[in-house]
Amino acid sequence: MxxxxxxxxxxxxxxxxxxxxxxxxxxxxxxxxxxxxxxxxxxxxxxxxxxxxxxxxxxxxxxxxxxxxxxxxxxxxxxxxxxxxxxxxxxxxxxxxxxxxxxxxxxxxxxxxxxxxxxxxxxxxxxxxxxxxxxxxxxxxxxxxxxxxxxxxxxxxxxxxxxxxxxxxxxxxxxxxxxxxxxxxNPRESRDIDVYCKLCALVNNQEKYLRTSVYKNFIQWWNFGNEASP
CATH class of the missing domain: 3.40.50.11660 (Glycosyl transferase family 10, C-terminal domain)
Incomplete structure (x- = not known):
């Protein structure tokens, strides 16, 4: 809102x-x-x-x-x-x-x-x-x-x-x-606020969050960091 x-x-x-x-x-x-x-x-x-x-x-x-x-x-x-x-x-x-x-x-x-x-x-x-x-x-x-x-x-x-x-x-x-x-x-009428609404939706919907490219990119980054560690 x-x-x-x-x-x-x-x-x-x-x-x-x-x-x-x-x-x-x-x-x-x-x-x-x-x-x-x-x-x-x-x-x-x-x-x-x-x-x-x-x-x-x-x-x-x-x-x-x-x-x-x-x-x-x-x-x-x-x-x-x-x-x-x-x-x-x-x-x-x-x-x-x-x-x-x-x-x-x-x-x-x-x-x-x-x-x-x-x-x-x-x-x-x-x-x-x-x-x-x-x-x-x-x-x-x-x-x-x-x-x-x-x-x-x-x-x-x-x-x-x-x-x-x-x-x-x-x-x-x-x-x-x-x-x-x-x-x-409605928040969709504002680009600035809509970003935060989408983030909130992701946090409150784990199943959807797990499917997002943001999460996948984070996992790739995390794995790369761990593989590079001694």
Missing amino acids: IIKDKEGNVIGPKEEMHWEAVEAMMPINDTLKAKLSTKKIAAAWFVSNCKAPSGRDLIAKQLQTELGKYNMQVDIFGKCGKKQCPRDSMKKCLKLVETDYYFYLSFENSFADDYVTEKLLNGLNNYAVPVVYGGANYTRFMPKGIYLTAQQSRIRELAEEMVDIINDKQKYYDFFKWHKHYSYH
Whole structure:
């Protein structure tokens, strides 16, 4: 993920981010209000791994149950739910997030420091409020006040909060005030940052790493050094 300011400068993510307070940001304009006015379903979740180590499937099911008490729903797309979204139709499915869903469940499959995937971008860049569940310090990626956090101990309270926000348009609008100040981008849009993302991917995927020319070249160098040693 790349974060830019309103001038287009890359500002993050960094270990310490100095966000403008949401309370101090200007209200959203009528164009954005019109875009948000088509929302009608509480939340969407796109998922293919139904037994992730983080236990996110249980959290999603609990949230689905709690929201159901208010006649609101969580639509689950993929192998773990009733809605389908083939990979070659992802853009079309994300368009549904933009037009139909108030919230997007950005639930990670495992907990690790600073581990945030494209799930967060799916919400931010498709006009849905992210509901995060993971091990990252999310203030490195977003200012407080533009996302909600799911915790196993407070799913009922989370559902109540979501319902309250859905029923209060001004509260919902405030979650999008960041649009005038920041923008979020896929790392592939930047050559400089993409290098580091690829390195990270190699380190975290041993099987793929072992197949790379970088690793093979290192082994050749290592063997040559050992053969040349007395």
